[in-house]
Amino acid sequence: xxxxxxxxxxxxxxxxxxxxxxxxxxxxxxxxxxxxxxxxxxxxxxxxxxxxxxxxxxxxxxxxxxxxxxxxxxxxxxxxxxxxxxxxxxxxxxxxxxxxxxxxxxxxxxxxxxxxxxxxxxxxxxxxxxxxxxxxxxxxxxxxxxxxxxxxxxxxxxxxxxxxxxxxxxxxxxxxxxxxxxxxxxxxxxxxxxxxxxxxxxxxxxxxxxxxxxxxxxxxxxxxxxxxxxxxxxxxxxxxxxxxxxxxxxxxxxxxxxxxxxxxxxxxxxxxxxxxxxxxxxxxxxxxxxxxxxxxxxxxxxxxxxxxxxxxxxxxxxxxxxxxxxxxxxxxxxxxxxxxxxxxxxxxxxxxxxxxxxxxxxxxxxxxxxxxxxxxxxxxxxxxxxxxxxxxxxxxxxxxxxxxxxxxxxxxxxxxxxxxxxxxxxxxxxxxxxxxxxxxxxxxxxxxxxxxxxxxxxxxxxxxxxxxxxxxxxxxxxxxxxxxxxxxxxxxxxxxxxxxxxxxxxxxxxxxxxxxxxxxxxxxxxxxxxxxxxxxxxxxxxxxxxxxxxxxxxxxxxxxxxxxxxxxxxxxxxxxxxxxxxxxxxxxxxxxxxxxxxxxxxxxxxxxxxxxxxxxxxxxxxxxxxxxxxxxxxxxxxxxxxxxxxxxxxxxxxxxxxxxxxxxxxxxxxxxx
Numbered sequence: 001x002x003x004x005x006x007x008x009x010x011x012x013x014x015x016x017x018x019x020x021x022x023x024x025x026x027x028x029x030x031x032x033x034x035x036x037x038x039x040x041x042x043x044x045x046x047x048x049x050x051x052x053x054x055x056x057x058x059x060x061x062x063x064x065x066x067x068x069x070x071x072x073x074x075x076x077x078x079x080x081x082x083x084x085x086x087x088x089x090x091x092x093x094x095x096x097x098x099x100x101x102x103x104x105x106x107x108x109x110x111x112x113x114x115x116x117x118x119x120x121x122x123x124x125x126x127x128x129x130x131x132x133x134x135x136x137x138x139x140x141x142x143x144x145x146x147x148x149x150x151x152x153x154x155x156x157x158x159x160x161x162x163x164x165x166x167x168x169x170x171x172x173x174x175x176x177x178x179x180x181x182x183x184x185x186x187x188x189x190x191x192x193x194x195x196x197x198x199x200x201x202x203x204x205x206x207x208x209x210x211x212x213x214x215x216x217x218x219x220x221x222x223x224x225x226x227x228x229x230x231x232x233x234x235x236x237x238x239x240x241x242x243x244x245x246x247x248x249x250x251x252x253x254x255x256x257x258x259x260x261x262x263x264x265x266x267x268x269x270x271x272x273x274x275x276x277x278x279x280x281x282x283x284x285x286x287x288x289x290x291x292x293x294x295x296x297x298x299x300x301x302x303x304x305x306x307x308x309x310x311x312x313x314x315x316x317x318x319x320x321x322x323x324x325x326x327x328x329x330x331x332x333x334x335x336x337x338x339x340x341x342x343x344x345x346x347x348x349x350x351x352x353x354x355x356x357x358x359x360x361x362x363x364x365x366x367x368x369x370x371x372x373x374x375x376x377x378x379x380x381x382x383x384x385x386x387x388x389x390x391x392x393x394x395x396x397x398x399x400x401x402x403x404x405x406x407x408x409x410x411x412x413x414x415x416x417x418x419x420x421x422x423x424x425x426x427x428x429x430x431x432x433x434x435x436x437x438x439x440x441x442x443x444x445x446x447x448x449x450x451x452x453x454x455x456x457x458x459x460x461x462x463x464x465x466x467x468x469x470x471x472x473x474x475x476x477x478x479x480x481x482x483x484x485x486x487x488x489x490x491x492x493x494x495x496x497x498x499x500x501x502x503x504x505x506x507x508x509x510x511x512x513x514x515x516x517x518x519x520x521x522x523x524x525x526x527x528x529x530x531x532x533x534x535x536x537x538x539x540x541x542x543x544x545x546x547x548x549x550x551x552x553x554x555x556x557x558x559x560x561x562x563x564x565x566x567x568x569x570x571x572x573x574x575x576x577x578x579x580x581x582x583x584x585x586x587x588x589x590x591x592x593x594x595x596x597x598x599x600x601x602x603x604x605x606x607x608x609x610x611x612x613x614x615x616x617x618x619x620x621x622x623x624x625x626x627x628x629x630x631x632x633x634x635x636x637x638x639x640x641x642x643x644x645x646x647x648x649x650x651x652x653x654x655x656x657x658x659x660x661x662x663x664x665x666x667x668x669x670x671x672x673x
Contacts (some may be wrong), residue, residue, distance in 0.1 A: 503598075
C-alpha cells in the first residue's frame with residue numbers, strides 16, 4: 001500500500017511546457033466537471049455527464065456524452081444548455097435514460113434513442129425525477145420524486161394540495177417538531193419516494209408509500225436503492241424513526257415492484273445504506289454502521305444472503321470506511337472505494353474478505369466494470385488536475401486515459417506541485433498532510449504559507465480535485481499550502497477518526513500546530529508569514545486558534561462553530577453534537593463549555609475574515625455573526641462576507657468568485673510585504 005502514497009500526480013505536469021499563467025478563478029470555473037462512467041451492456045460505450053459553470057448566467061449547465069470504451073471522440077447527446085445528468089443505459093443498450101430540466105420546470109426523465117440520435121420526454125412528475133434506474137426487462141424505470149405522502153401520484157390530490165398552499169396569505173410556519181429544516185431548505189409537506197414509471201402506458205406508482213423519505217434525506221441519492229436482476233423486487237434504505245433529528249438508523253427494506261408491504265431486512269441500530277444486488281441475484285451488498293447516532297462510525301461492507309435471509313460482514317479487519325460498492329459481473333468479487341492516507345483508493349474485494357488495492361493516479365471517485373471484470377473504467381482526479389475517465393487493465397495495471405475534457409485549458413496554466421509530508425502529532429502519532437508549492441517554485445526563495453483545515457471533523461483532505469477550497473487557487477497567488485489530516489481524519493483507521501470526538505480542541509489542535517512547526521522549518525517558507533483558513537469544523541478550529549495562539553498573521557473562518565451551546569439550539573442534525581459532546585448542553589455541559597471558542601474571546605488578537613451563508617442550517621448564521629461581533633468589539637482587524645443565498649457551501653459561480661477573491665486579498669493584505 002505504501003506505493004499508493006508515492007504515485008506521482010504528474011499526469012498534468014506535462015502541461016507546464018505550454019504554461020502561460022497561473023490559475024485564476026475564471027480558469028477554475030471553466031473546468032469541465034465530469035461525472036462517473038456508465039458502461040453500455042455490450043461494453044463498447046461509456047456514458048457520462050459533464051457540468052460547467054457559466055459565470056455570466058451565475059449557474060451551471062450540464063450535458064450527457066458518450067465515448068467508445070476503447071477510446072475515441074466523445075459525442076454530446078443532449079444540448080448542454082440546461083441541466084442534463086444521470087445517464088443510465090437500458091438493458092438492451094439501445095436507449096439512455098437521463099434527467100433534464102430543459103422544459104423549464106423540475107427535472108423529468110428523457111430517453112435518448114442511440115440509433116436515431118433523438119431524445120423524448122417520458123415523465124411528467126409533479127415533484128420532478130432523479131436517480132433513474134431501469135427495470136431489467138426494459139419495461140419501465142424507477143426514479144426518486146418528491147410527493148405528498150397522502151396523495152401518492154394522484155394528480156387531482158396534488159393539484160388540490162398545491163393550490164391550497166398557494167392560497168395561504170402568509171409565509172409563517174407553525175412548527176410542531178424538530179427537523180423543521182435541513183441543510184439549506186425548510187421541511188416541506190412532501191417526502192422523497194421511489195416511483196415506478198412504466199414505459200408501455202399507465203400511470204406511475206409509488207413503491208415506498210408513507211410519511212418517511214426513501215431514500216433517507218440524511219444519506220440520499222441513487223446509491224440508496226436497487227432493483228433485483230429478475231426485476232421483481234426493490235431494495236431501498238429508509239429511516240422510519242419518529243425523531244429523525246436524533247437518528248442515523250436507516251435500514252434496508254425490500255418490496256415487490258408489483259406492490260405490497262415492505263419487509264425490513266436489517267436490524268442494526270446504525271445506518272444501513274447503499275444496497276446493490278449481485279448480478280446472479282443471490283446477494284445484496286451494502287454499507288453498514290454499528291452504533292446509533294454516530295454518523296462517522298466505521299462504514300463496513302456487509303452481504304445479505306437472499307436465500308437464507310442472513311447477513312454477515314465482509315473483511316472484518318478492514319480499518320477504513322467503505323464509501324461505495326460495485327459488483328463484478330460474475331458476482332464473485334466487488335469493487336469498493338475507501339480512503340487510505342490522503343487518497344480515495346479503489347479496492348477489489350473477494351467474498352471472503354480480501355481487499356486488494358488497484359493502484360493508480362490520485363483518487364478514484366467512481367468505477368464501472370467490464371463484462372469480463374478485467375477492465376475498470378475509473379473517474380479519477382488529483383490535487384493537480386480535475387476528474388477524467390481512465391481505463392485500467394487489471395491484469396497488467398496498464399492505464400489509458402479516455403477523456404480529455406480539460407486539456408485545452410490546462411495547457412495554458414502553470415500548476416503547483418504537490419507531495420505528501422509527515423510529522424509527529426499529539427501522543428507521538430504520525431500525521432500526514434499534502435504540501436503544494438507555487439507554480440514556478442524556486443527553493444532558494446522564501447514564500448508565505450497558508451494552512452487549510454478541513455471540515456467534518458470526520459473527513460480528510462485527499463489527493464483529489466476540488467472546486468471549493470482548491471489549494472491551487474492559493475498556490476497561484478504565491479503561497480506554499482499545507483493541508484493537514486489531523487485527528488478525526490478518515491483513511492488512517494477508525495481509532496484515529498474517533499479520537500476527535502469529545503476532544504475538538506485537543507489532540508487535533510496539537511496535530512495541526514506541530515504541522516505548522518514543520519511547515520515553518522522548511523527552508524523555503526517564511527515562518528513569520530503564515531495564515532490559516534478552514535470551513536465548518538475547520539472554521540471551528542480557526543475560532544479555537546484565535547483564542548489559543550498568536551502564531552498566525554491572518555485567519556479566515558468560514559461557516560465555523562463559535563458557540564457550542566447556541567449551535568446546539570439552532571442546528572438540525574442533533575445526533576451530531578449529542579455524539580460529539582456526549583449529550584445535550586444542559587444535562588452534560590462540561591464538554592460544551594470546555595471546547596467552545598467563545599469562552600476565549602479575551603485572547604483574540606489575530607486579524608480575521610469571517611464568511612457565512614444565511615441558508616446554512618448546519619452551522620447557522622448566528623455563529624458567524626457572533627464571532628464577527630466579538631472581533632469588532634475587541635478592536636481586532638476583521639471583515640465579514642455575508643451570503644444571503646448560500647448554505648453551508650458557497651456554490652453559485654459569482655458568489656464563489658467573490659469568496660476566492662476576498663479570501664485571497666485578505667491573505668495578501670496580511671501575509672505579503
